[in-house]
Amino acid sequence: MEKSTSQTKSKFSRRDFLKVGATVVAAGAGLSLLRPTHKPLAAQPDLEEATVKTTCALCPSGCGLDVRVVNGKAVKVEGNPLHPLNQGVCCLKGQTALEVLYSPERLQHPRIQTGERGSGDWKEISWDEAISLVADRLVSLRESGKPHTLALMHGDLRGQMRQTVNRFMRAYGSPNVISRDSLGEGAARLALWLSQGVNALPVYDLNNANYVLAFGGNLLESSRNLIGYLGAAAFMRRGRPQRGKLVAVHPRLSLTGIKADEWLPVRPGTYGALALGMANVIVNSKLYDEAFVRDFTFGFEDFEDAQGITHQGFKSLVLETYTLERVSAITGVSTDKIARLAGEFATNRPAVAVLPTEPGELSSGNALYTALAVHALNALVGSIDALGGVILQRFPELAEWPEYALDDIARKGETKERLDGAGTQFPLALSAYQNVPERILAGQPYPLEMLILLNANPVYEMPNGGRTVEALSKVPFVVSFASTLDESAAQADLILPASTFLEIWGDDYLEGTGYAGISLRRPAVEPVHDTRNPGDVLLDLAHRIGDPVKQALPWPNYQSLITNRLSVFDWEKLEANGNWSELVYFNAAPGSPAWQEVVGRDRLNAPKDGRFDFFSRELFALPGSDSASACLPHFEVPAALTDSRAEALDYPFLLVTQPLITQSSQWQGIVPTLQECYGLQGNVKWDSWVEIGQKAAEALHLENGQRVWVESPLNRVQAVVRVSAGLWPNAVFLPPGQGHHTFVRWGRKSAEAMVVGANPNALAEITSEPLTGLAVSGPTRVRVYPV
Amino acid sequence: MEPKNHHLKAILAPVRKVSTGDYLLWGALLALLLAGAGAWTWQFIEGLGITGMNRPVYWGVYITNFVFFIGLAHSGTFISAILRIAGQSWRAPLTRAAEAITLFSLPFGAGSIIIDMGHPERIFNLLFYGRYQSPILWDVTAVSLYMLSSIVFFYLSLIPDIALCRDRLTDAPRWQRRMYELLALGWNHSPEQYQRLEKVLDGMAVFMTMLVVTVHTVVSWLFGMTVQPGWHTALIGPFFLLGAILSGTAAVVIVLALLRKVYKLEKVLHLGLFNSLRKLLITFVLGWLYMMIAEHLTIGYSSMTEEMVVLTDKFSGTYATIFWGMAALVFGIPLLVFLFKGRNNVGWMVFACVLVNLGMWLERYIVIIPTEVSPRMLTVMGQGSYLPALPEILITVACFAGMALLYAVFTRFFPIVPIWETAQELPGHAHAAQVSPAVTGD
Amino acid sequence: MPRWGMVIDLDKCFACQSCTAACRMENNTPPAGKDQAGMGRAILWNEVLPFVEGEYPNVKATMLPRPCMHCDNPACIKVCPVQATYKNEEGLVLVDYDRCIGCRMCTVACPYAVRYFNWFAPEWPEDLKAHLNPEPEVQPRPKGVVEKCTFCVQRLRKARETAEAEGRTFQATDYVPACVQTCTGHARYFGDLDDPDSLVSKLAHSPRAFRMFEELGTQPKVFYLKQG
Numbered sequence A: 001m002e003k004s005t006s007q008t009k010s011k012f013s014r015r016d017f018l019k020v021g022a023t024v025v026a027a028g029a030g031l032s033l034l035r036p037t038h039k040p041l042a043a044q045p046d047l048e049e050a051t052v053k054t055t056c057a058l059c060p061s062g063c064g065l066d067v068r069v070v071n072g073k074a075v076k077v078e079g080n081p082l083h084p085l086n087q088g089v090c091c092l093k094g095q096t097a098l099e100v101l102y103s104p105e106r107l108q109h110p111r112i113q114t115g116e117r118g119s120g121d122w123k124e125i126s127w128d129e130a131i132s133l134v135a136d137r138l139v140s141l142r143e144s145g146k147p148h149t150l151a152l153m154h155g156d157l158r159g160q161m162r163q164t165v166n167r168f169m170r171a172y173g174s175p176n177v178i179s180r181d182s183l184g185e186g187a188a189r190l191a192l193w194l195s196q197g198v199n200a201l202p203v204y205d206l207n208n209a210n211y212v213l214a215f216g217g218n219l220l221e222s223s224r225n226l227i228g229y230l231g232a233a234a235f236m237r238r239g240r241p242q243r244g245k246l247v248a249v250h251p252r253l254s255l256t257g258i259k260a261d262e263w264l265p266v267r268p269g270t271y272g273a274l275a276l277g278m279a280n281v282i283v284n285s286k287l288y289d290e291a292f293v294r295d296f297t298f299g300f301e302d303f304e305d306a307q308g309i310t311h312q313g314f315k316s317l318v319l320e321t322y323t324l325e326r327v328s329a330i331t332g333v334s335t336d337k338i339a340r341l342a343g344e345f346a347t348n349r350p351a352v353a354v355l356p357t358e359p360g361e362l363s364s365g366n367a368l369y370t371a372l373a374v375h376a377l378n379a380l381v382g383s384i385d386a387l388g389g390v391i392l393q394r395f396p397e398l399a400e401w402p403e404y405a406l407d408d409i410a411r412k413g414e415t416k417e418r419l420d421g422a423g424t425q426f427p428l429a430l431s432a433y434q435n436v437p438e439r440i441l442a443g444q445p446y447p448l449e450m451l452i453l454l455n456a457n458p459v460y461e462m463p464n465g466g467r468t469v470e471a472l473s474k475v476p477f478v479v480s481f482a483s484t485l486d487e488s489a490a491q492a493d494l495i496l497p498a499s500t501f502l503e504i505w506g507d508d509y510l511e512g513t514g515y516a517g518i519s520l521r522r523p524a525v526e527p528v529h530d531t532r533n534p535g536d537v538l539l540d541l542a543h544r545i546g547d548p549v550k551q552a553l554p555w556p557n558y559q560s561l562i563t564n565r566l567s568v569f570d571w572e573k574l575e576a577n578g579n580w581s582e583l584v585y586f587n588a589a590p591g592s593p594a595w596q597e598v599v600g601r602d603r604l605n606a607p608k609d610g611r612f613d614f615f616s617r618e619l620f621a622l623p624g625s626d627s628a629s630a631c632l633p634h635f636e637v638p639a640a641l642t643d644s645r646a647e648a649l650d651y652p653f654l655l656v657t658q659p660l661i662t663q664s665s666q667w668q669g670i671v672p673t674l675q676e677c678y679g680l681q682g683n684v685k686w687d688s689w690v691e692i693g694q695k696a697a698e699a700l701h702l703e704n705g706q707r708v709w710v711e712s713p714l715n716r717v718q719a720v721v722r723v724s725a726g727l728w729p730n731a732v733f734l735p736p737g738q739g740h741h742t743f744v745r746w747g748r749k750s751a752e753a754m755v756v757g758a759n760p761n762a763l764a765e766i767t768s769e770p771l772t773g774l775a776v777s778g779p780t781r782v783r784v785y786p787v
Numbered sequence B: 001m002e003p004k005n006h007h008l009k010a011i012l013a014p015v016r017k018v019s020t021g022d023y024l025l026w027g028a029l030l031a032l033l034l035a036g037a038g039a040w041t042w043q044f045i046e047g048l049g050i051t052g053m054n055r056p057v058y059w060g061v062y063i064t065n066f067v068f069f070i071g072l073a074h075s076g077t078f079i080s081a082i083l084r085i086a087g088q089s090w091r092a093p094l095t096r097a098a099e100a101i102t103l104f105s106l107p108f109g110a111g112s113i114i115i116d117m118g119h120p121e122r123i124f125n126l127l128f129y130g131r132y133q134s135p136i137l138w139d140v141t142a143v144s145l146y147m148l149s150s151i152v153f154f155y156l157s158l159i160p161d162i163a164l165c166r167d168r169l170t171d172a173p174r175w176q177r178r179m180y181e182l183l184a185l186g187w188n189h190s191p192e193q194y195q196r197l198e199k200v201l202d203g204m205a206v207f208m209t210m211l212v213v214t215v216h217t218v219v220s221w222l223f224g225m226t227v228q229p230g231w232h233t234a235l236i237g238p239f240f241l242l243g244a245i246l247s248g249t250a251a252v253v254i255v256l257a258l259l260r261k262v263y264k265l266e267k268v269l270h271l272g273l274f275n276s277l278r279k280l281l282i283t284f285v286l287g288w289l290y291m292m293i294a295e296h297l298t299i300g301y302s303s304m305t306e307e308m309v310v311l312t313d314k315f316s317g318t319y320a321t322i323f324w325g326m327a328a329l330v331f332g333i334p335l336l337v338f339l340f341k342g343r344n345n346v347g348w349m350v351f352a353c354v355l356v357n358l359g360m361w362l363e364r365y366i367v368i369i370p371t372e373v374s375p376r377m378l379t380v381m382g383q384g385s386y387l388p389a390l391p392e393i394l395i396t397v398a399c400f401a402g403m404a405l406l407y408a409v410f411t412r413f414f415p416i417v418p419i420w421e422t423a424q425e426l427p428g429h430a431h432a433a434q435v436s437p438a439v440t441g442d
Numbered sequence C: 001m002p003r004w005g006m007v008i009d010l011d012k013c014f015a016c017q018s019c020t021a022a023c024r025m026e027n028n029t030p031p032a033g034k035d036q037a038g039m040g041r042a043i044l045w046n047e048v049l050p051f052v053e054g055e056y057p058n059v060k061a062t063m064l065p066r067p068c069m070h071c072d073n074p075a076c077i078k079v080c081p082v083q084a085t086y087k088n089e090e091g092l093v094l095v096d097y098d099r100c101i102g103c104r105m106c107t108v109a110c111p112y113a114v115r116y117f118n119w120f121a122p123e124w125p126e127d128l129k130a131h132l133n134p135e136p137e138v139q140p141r142p143k144g145v146v147e148k149c150t151f152c153v154q155r156l157r158k159a160r161e162t163a164e165a166e167g168r169t170f171q172a173t174d175y176v177p178a179c180v181q182t183c184t185g186h187a188r189y190f191g192d193l194d195d196p197d198s199l200v201s202k203l204a205h206s207p208r209a210f211r212m213f214e215e216l217g218t219q220p221k222v223f224y225l226k227q228g
């Protein structure tokens, strides 16, 4: 690993060490009470120490890390004090990154599956063979004029990786870059676009907020900007004169709920109704920001459109439809509680309503409108890009990407329908990850010839993985970049094992700060195994395929791509600090020129008039959207809640789940220390637990520690019971992230792999919201009975 | 001239021959002992992890055995020393049988501590770095002192009889005769010798009595000195002590019964002894009950939270069965038996005494484990649990086997009834006969 | 001589367990694995312990990160027969792994359950050994001995060396334990309790400050600040 200014080298001579030993002995000696001597410490070989600044990739926060490297081995991870997000701290996932780097579960060479798919007969091959295999396939596909029959499914892609993948696929001629967003942040992204007119994820300025109303139980555990929010929440309480209030709205008393100032239990899947009920109170008692609503929003009052048709506005909608009584009945929250919270929210400004960046397991078929309803609260109190409100992440200008011209093949491919139906089957969707298996099985819109998995494990992460396995087996050639033999990789023909983020060059946009910034990722150690950076592999492929792909990605390796793209910064400083950022966020004053950037910027079919849409003109512009309520935030009762068919009654509980902080968003299951911290609330290690309410437990005669089946109409999984006082009466909680089949081999003298815990996804059915293509997978109804 | 004891033949009879039956018995016991040794080696190599112990139950049956065997040991000293001081001459015939129990259970008591250590090979750190603030060191000192003085006490009272063996058992194998010769230290039954011996023994008896009290109190402080709920009481000392004496005395009854059956000593170890022991046992059982109530009432009445956790766990929780079972075994059944069936009936006495000792073992267990299972952190860590694992069981069995083995072997080479103490005429003590209960035997 | 102590502000602590993980990575405590962890034999010097009470919907939960309290009057030292556990003159309560006889009297005596026994020899899969901290103080402990939080003594030593190497006098603030450094809520404070001007001693005297099981008279040097 080559030298750099960021590496503080300190050499220890043997003599130093003896000195050390001596001092310690002396210390020991002076101190112990009766008998001095506590044995001297063994002197130790010279240490070659270095600190490498890089960027964590174990969750979307992207903290700056200082990796302590001794004699070429990474031995400790700390937060980078010069990083604006984590300012020197580092969460437990970052702390255990080295257990990922040196994990015995990692794949060490490229390998090809010689037997049946999933047969597990693997043959290790060289990188050159492996890449040729893929290149040849790609070239022949392209030559046969079917580049669009290649698809790439990807999870979190950091920094330049997203563009690299997009350019690769576009130049190659395939529209099928399928992001996992539809499982995740999709709902929030859409909600922001349809109301505020920006295609972005919301960022919450907790540092300056006085009142934080968090919908969803995971703000301080697994939210996208985890580290930023943890620091901010602490600052909100003790860092400034006025102590802010944090309220957690969630069916379960999560850690966030415990640490919040108030926990508001609510019936699963009914956030939307609650938000609208609160809006009702705020409007009714005129507690909203009248000036802002009058001058900078659209569709608050009833209005007449161009055709002279009058439309209901947000105001009358909430006043008529979302009365306290009705909302209370839907959500199970008492009317006075709703009223009190609404009042507090509106009168303790700056206040912000936090919507989960993803609907989680309870994606209830109403995720979009739920998110719209929650975000509407922010508009009511004028918290749009205001201090202590919802702000937008800015991004830095980097060096230009090189121009490239599509050839006919690529141009033809580009026009083809997307495999996942985004834009066609689902007009508003950017991607519909969960729809891929069904489409493949149906051979629609065309048979898929080749599939690439990049940081994606669809078999595990999506409900009903069985279907996904079937689908994969129908694809002639499946390539996975997995670093471990995960459930999907096990179904692939070829695995090109990715290096971990500690072994590669890369970058990460600063997210969660608001202001623009970039964080550098550089190798802390030489690759531990014969693995490569997927970026390097893509560039290599680009060269072998030739133009236009080569044109789009002309760099010899990913490092030069990064250095080139980031060449706009003072490289010395960038390396020294590990990051660059603007360090200040300028809120856009309503009406100011900057305002155009935060409201309406990305609108396509609606005017960029700097108005926040209560009534979504973007939706209205959609062909065939009936104006009635479809364009306003509203609440649709999830089917599962009203489902009263006999067979439904056999499954009395609603399944709640939500990522835990102890779950690394990649590498789930394989990090021993995370397993040993796993179930803090359940006091469970290396296992799954199911939380069940006190009353329910009594009724079913279930006791703490008992093993039970949690069964849905689809499937059943085992877990150990934890009777919980903090749970919606007819809900049960099962944490995700466990139950990996292919790679957990831990514990004393245990050689063979064992499955640890259970994967709740196995229980859920998954479909897609017709308009948005967002995953719908619940609330799942389950029953619980002893093993 | 040697002491006159017309039971001499009967008493020396067992010493005369080692039957094949004996060899079989010894073999069996030895096998069990070795099994235990094996288990310990395994534990030494692998680590204490192979036991059922865990967090928070850091101590298990090994410590239980420690307390139990030390308790058992009290029988001898109690019978011989305390009763000697009290001038209870009826005790004479059973002193040695009792002292033998002391002698042969102590090693396994002390041994249990070593077996329980994570680093037995570091035992000598106790000498190098020993700290007297630590109850463990109190134990180590007290127990080793106790072991030492018991050996001396036992040996002294044995000398005259060894001399007798030397003179009588002329047909014994050479090595055996040699042994007697050496051990007899040239004893020639002169009156002065006897007078001096009596003096020494009387003196030691006082010292021994004090030791008995100390030792078991100290053992209890292993627990009492911590601040853990259920242990941290002043009564724990006397409570342990009385328990010890109770189980010890019960053990004596069992041993006597066996001896008189197997070695046909009905005449020497006559019913009278059992009846006197019966009276003692009744007193002890009642005393034990009193302590029991005093202890638990104080805790229960004050109802301090973390104390109550442990208490309820014993009374009605996880350990209710063991607890009440223990109460029945130690107190309920035996008392009834002693009162209504025990007199003039060895069978019933033995039955009751076996129950008592089973119960006492459980009592030790129930004092130690529930407290550990519910530490102060209970609310946090969730209740612990503990079940002994195979090595612990093997080693426990081995301890009992080992003790039995030593006893069996000893009785084949030395008279288990003190001939000189039960003699009708003792050099220098013309009147020994009158007080010797041996007469009332026939 | 400084008297090292810690303050944990429960109002800023979000029970993220980063301290727990940091402690393991810094001090080479071995992963226990499913079975051993199931027996409660996992070794995590700094656990976050949940106290939950009450009935739905009125639940009161407290999350208590718990390092060794480094008591001024430690129950553990009192009972140790060979003085394998001792308090140094800076108030750190340490264990001499070469002397401990593994009698577990201290584990039984410590009211805070912070002492961990090595039931087996520690084990790491071969690959994983690469990341072990090379400092001599934290070499993997042998089986059969007790170990616990040391306030990261090795860091104290290194801080002194660095100060010396850089030719300046050692400051209390140079010494930061791993869990304190990584605390995501900036909820942990560390320093010299005897220095009236140090942040820790100020916080330790705040009206929000309390110590665990104060009534036992162990005099912990870890203080907590009440939430809210």
Ligand SMILES: Nc1nc2c(c(=O)[nH]1)N[C@H]1C(S)=C(S)[C@@H](COP(=O)(O)OP(=O)(O)OC[C@H]3O[C@@H](n4cnc5c(=O)[nH]c(N)nc54)[C@H](O)[C@@H]3O)O[C@H]1N2
Pocket: A059, A060, A156, A183, A184, A185, A215, A216, A217, A218, A219, A221, A222, A223, A224, A250, A251, A269, A271, A355, A356, A357, A358, A359, A360, A361, A362, A363, A364, A365, A366, A367, A370, A371, A374, A657, A658, A659, A660, A661, A662, A663, A664, A665, A666
């Ligand atoms: N530690 C950890 N951190 C992670 C991850 C991880 O695996 N582990 N994953 C990362 C990834 S990939 C993502 S996508 C993010 C996801 O993290 P988040 O974006 O915060 O999503 P979830 O954690 O699933 O929590 C979503 C919350 O929304 C609530 N909710 C349920 N149904 C609905 C609904 O219909 N509408 C609305 N508005 N809310 C609903 C749920 O109760 C849940 O608490 O976290 C990232 N961070």
Ligand SMILES: Nc1nc2c(c(=O)[nH]1)N[C@H]1C(S)=C(S)[C@@H](COP(=O)(O)OP(=O)(O)OC[C@H]3O[C@@H](n4cnc5c(=O)[nH]c(N)nc54)[C@H](O)[C@@H]3O)O[C@H]1N2
Pocket: A155, A180, A183, A184, A185, A358, A360, A361, A454, A455, A456, A457, A458, A460, A461, A462, A481, A482, A483, A484, A485, A486, A487, A497, A498, A499, A500, A501, A534, A657, A658, A659, A664, A665, A666, A667, A668, A735, A736, A737, A760, A761
């Ligand atoms: N019950 C429940 N299920 C959920 C969710 C939920 O909230 N609840 N959330 C959903 C969401 S939003 C998400 S994002 C998913 C996350 O769940 P997963 O799909 O498990 O995502 P990860 O585990 O983050 O990463 C996928 C795979 O990428 C591989 N991998 C890890 N690191 C690397 C790397 O550096 N390079 C390469 N090439 N591969 C790597 C790993 O083998 C991993 O199995 O779970 C989804 N499923």
Ligand code: SF4
Pocket: A056, A057, A058, A059, A060, A061, A062, A063, A086, A090, A091, A092, A093, A094, A095, A226, A227
């Ligand atoms: S896992 Fe996320 S929060 Fe934790 S250190 Fe890495 S980036 Fe930061």
Ligand code: SF4
Pocket: C008, C012, C013, C014, C015, C016, C017, C018, C019, C020, C048, C065, C182, C183, C184, C185, C186, C187, C188
């Ligand atoms: S790291 Fe800090 S915030 Fe997280 S649990 Fe530990 S003390 Fe609490």
Ligand code: SF4
Pocket: C068, C069, C070, C071, C074, C075, C076, C077, C093, C109, C110, C111, C112, C113, C114, C115, C148, C218
């Ligand atoms: S907390 Fe326990 S281990 Fe730590 S010093 Fe106090 S008594 Fe000893």
Ligand code: SF4
Pocket: C079, C080, C081, C082, C083, C084, C085, C095, C099, C100, C101, C102, C103, C104, C105, C106, C107, C145, C146
């Ligand atoms: S286990 Fe070790 S440290 Fe603890 S008391 Fe025994 S010898 Fe001392």
Ligand code: SF4
Pocket: C022, C023, C024, C026, C027, C045, C046, C067, C068, C148, C149, C150, C151, C152, C177, C178, C179, C180
């Ligand atoms: S001070 Fe060091 S040893 Fe103690 S808990 Fe924190 S990290 Fe672990």
Ligand SMILES: [Mo]
Pocket: A180, A183, A184, A185, A358
């Ligand atoms: Mo996600």
